[in-house]
Amino acid sequence: xxxxxxxxxxxxxxxxxxxxxxxxxxxxxxxxxxxxxxxxxxxxxxxxxxxxxxxxxxxxxxxxxxxxxxxxxxxxxxxxxxxxxxxxxxxxxxxxxxxxxxxxxxxxxxxxxxxxxxxxxxxxxxxxxxxxxxxxxxxxxxxxxxxxxxxxxxxxxxxxxxxxxxxxxxxxxxxxxxxxxxxxxxxxxxxxxxxxxxxxxxxxxxxxxxxxxxxxxxxxxxxxxxxxxxxxxxxxxxxxxxxxxxxxxxxxxxxxxxxxxxxxxxxxxxxxxxxxxxxxxxxxxxxxxxxxxxxxxxxxxxxxxxxxxxxxxxxxxxxxxxxxxxxxxxxxxxxxxxxxxxxxxxxxxxxxxxxx
Amino acid sequence: xxxxxxxxxxxxxxxxxxxxxxxxxxxxxxxxxxxxxxxxxxxxxxxxxxxxxxxxxxxxxxxxxxxxxxxxxxxxxxxxxxxxxxxxxxxxxxxxxxxxxxxxxxxxxxxxxxxxxxxxxxxxxxxxxxxxxxxxxxxxxxxxxxxxxxxxxxxxxxxxxxxxxxxxxxxxxxxxxxxxxxxxxxxxxxxxxxxxxxxxxxxxxxxxxxxxxxxxxxxxxxxxxxxxxxxxxxxxxxxxxxxxxxxxxxxxxxxxxxxxxxxxxxxxxxxxxxxxxxxxxxxxxxxxxxxxxxxxxxxxxxxxxxx
Numbered sequence: 001x002x003x004x005x006x007x008x009x010x011x012x013x014x015x016x017x018x019x020x021x022x023x024x025x026x027x028x029x030x031x032x033x034x035x036x037x038x039x040x041x042x043x044x045x046x047x048x049x050x051x052x053x054x055x056x057x058x059x060x061x062x063x064x065x066x067x068x069x070x071x072x073x074x075x076x077x078x079x080x081x082x083x084x085x086x087x088x089x090x091x092x093x094x095x096x097x098x099x100x101x102x103x104x105x106x107x108x109x110x111x112x113x114x115x116x117x118x119x120x121x122x123x124x125x126x127x128x129x130x131x132x133x134x135x136x137x138x139x140x141x142x143x144x145x146x147x148x149x150x151x152x153x154x155x156x157x158x159x160x161x162x163x164x165x166x167x168x169x170x171x172x173x174x175x176x177x178x179x180x181x182x183x184x185x186x187x188x189x190x191x192x193x194x195x196x197x198x199x200x201x202x203x204x205x206x207x208x209x210x211x212x213x214x215x216x217x218x219x220x221x222x223x224x225x226x227x228x229x230x231x232x233x234x235x236x237x238x239x240x241x242x243x244x245x246x247x248x249x250x251x252x253x254x255x256x257x258x259x260x261x262x263x264x265x266x267x268x269x270x271x272x273x274x275x276x277x278x279x280x281x282x283x284x285x286x287x288x289x290x291x292x293x294x295x296x297x298x299x300x301x302x303x304x305x306x307x308x309x310x311x312x313x314x315x316x317x318x319x320x321x322x323x324x325x326x327x328x329x330x331x332x333x334x335x336x337x338x339x340x341x342x343x344x345x346x347x348x349x350x351x352x353x354x355x356x
Numbered sequence: 357x358x359x360x361x362x363x364x365x366x367x368x369x370x371x372x373x374x375x376x377x378x379x380x381x382x383x384x385x386x387x388x389x390x391x392x393x394x395x396x397x398x399x400x401x402x403x404x405x406x407x408x409x410x411x412x413x414x415x416x417x418x419x420x421x422x423x424x425x426x427x428x429x430x431x432x433x434x435x436x437x438x439x440x441x442x443x444x445x446x447x448x449x450x451x452x453x454x455x456x457x458x459x460x461x462x463x464x465x466x467x468x469x470x471x472x473x474x475x476x477x478x479x480x481x482x483x484x485x486x487x488x489x490x491x492x493x494x495x496x497x498x499x500x501x502x503x504x505x506x507x508x509x510x511x512x513x514x515x516x517x518x519x520x521x522x523x524x525x526x527x528x529x530x531x532x533x534x535x536x537x538x539x540x541x542x543x544x545x546x547x548x549x550x551x552x553x554x555x556x557x558x559x560x561x562x563x564x565x566x567x568x569x570x571x572x573x574x575x576x577x578x579x580x581x582x583x584x585x586x587x588x589x590x591x592x593x594x595x596x597x598x599x600x601x602x603x604x605x606x607x608x609x610x611x612x613x614x615x616x617x618x619x620x621x622x623x624x625x626x627x628x629x630x631x632x633x634x635x636x637x638x639x640x641x642x643x644x645x646x647x648x649x650x651x652x653x654x655x656x657x658x659x660x661x662x663x
């Protein structure tokens with residue numbers, strides 16, 4: 001008889017060991033999955049996890065994908081700590097891309113060094129406004145923020161689709177649904193020759209550092225922690241639950257919007273109907289995998305970025321379907337959540353059934 | 357009057373997948389479990405039902421396979437949340453993300469494959485009655501099944517001992533456990549039922565509503581179903597009302613597009629169901645007391661016998 005026994009304190013060892021365990025289990029299941037699909041598992045795993053990292057170009061691509069994931073996940077983690085479930089980061093990213101990209105179109109032909117920073121700020125505002133809707137509806141009308149933020153993701157996608165097929169469509173674009181390429185001066189500068197790594201990555205690192213400071217050293221960070229861990233205690237201490245909801249949603253929305261603006265002014269350089277391969281959703285996995293801790297999130301973002309470019313490389317090298325990436329990402333979160341039981345519980349084998 | 361029958365038939369078609377998914381999730385939530393994986397399970401059911409139908413040509417088998425796929429995916433959720441006590445919100449999200457990826461992987465060879473829609477019922481005499489004949493007696497089997505299931509759920513929850521036990525588990529699992537009811541097993545059954553219903557909803561999408569497979573073809577219906585449960589304040593009868601309200605809305609929106617009214621771009625019309633979901637949530641949730649009175653008290657909380 002296997003029984004779970006609650007630990008008196010959470011296990012610090014397993015708190016940090018379970019993400020590794022989850023990764024190992026995912027890779028093993030991946031090998032099985034590849035075998036079932038009829039591929040040599042070693043070859044497939046090499047194509048997936050090793051080949052993309054062989055050169056500096058690949059490493060640059062890794063940072064490009066990790067940048068939005070880390071920035072969004074940092075914002076989400078702040079909310080998750082307070083039990084505020086912003087699931088609509090994908091929509092806030094889209095809005096950030098629209099506002100940021102809109103500025104690039106507005107000032108087309110009149111660019112200056114001031115434009116990229118303005119676009120990033122515009123993106124943050126766009127994302128924050130989109131996240132303010134669930135914040136308002138939750139605090140004023142008690143409406144569930146999970147469902148509202150998620151519904152707004154669909155609305156944002158449709159809004160983007162309208163803009164790029166309608167008023168913002170490139171007149172010289174042969175009818176394709178996309179805007180014109182942004183001017184050179186609206187793009188984020190790259191850091192090294194021979195790599196597409198751009199200034200977004202240092203911004204992501206700065207976000208990580210800022211979040212660490214906020215969580216570990218600031219009063220609002222402390223309030224967020226208390227609200228999440230013991231809501232009654234937060235009530236007795238006089239922390240305003242509504243203010244926490246507003247703060248966490250605005251913060252995560254602004255960061256998701258920032259990621260959107262970085263995407264369109266960095267690697268993409270124009271607005272298209274699909275600017276994100278689900279970064280807003282994958283960032284949820286990143287936040288959990290990183291244990292809601294800024295440094296952990298940075299590592300997790302790199303790993304998930306690898307799953308994206310690994311998926312692309314495996315598709316090119318072996319013809320593996322790109323959808324494998326989504327399966328991998330889902331499995332990883334499953335294994336993580338499953339092995340998390342070890343953090344709070346001990347597994348005990350009872351040889352005899354207890355008399356009841 | 358000639359338009360009335362086709363309009364009613366289309367409303368039924370748009371509402372049925374929502375009704376399946378929402379009534380399943382209602383039972384899950386009544387047992388105190390919140391499964392946010394409905395969207396993923398719908399997609400899983402849709403893709404498996406479609407594949408089985410294409411490969412075997414047997415639509416009964418396809419429907420059963422779709423429901424089974426939903427239940428299998430739900431069993432994963434049950435293993436994690438009930439067995440390993442994982443956070444229900446996070447696990448449900450994981451199930452949806454996993455379902456989107458898995459269904460895309462399984463269905464990639466089937467995009468664009470044509471399929472004949474499920475056969476509609478035809479009863480000589482009855483189906484020929486003007487207007488109401490086709491609406492009442494000319495639907496496919498799944499539509500009737502959706503009403504049977506809803507009636508069955510209402511009867512089970514409020515008229516049987518089993519339903520009373522399930523509700524008591526949702527209200528106060530500690531007390532139910534103390535009396536000697538197997539809390540985990542009851543919740544497991546509820547979760548599996550919810551999964552099967554989401555799978556059926558998905559199967560209806562890919563076999564009947566739009567007989568084809570496309571990635572993420574559920575387009576947020578799983579999430580709308582979750583909102584419908586709140587809208588219905590956890591009452592089966594009101595789930596029917598909600599599902600048909602949304603079905604009607606979807607149809608009205610499609611109709612406006614079909615009439616080619618270029619004044620409003622199609623994207624804005626497509627936003628209608630999502631915005632309506634938000635509006636409905638706001639209207640219902642506004643009254644916090646009513647939500648607290650009707651929501652199962654233990655919803656979303658991990659149950660461990662030691663407290």
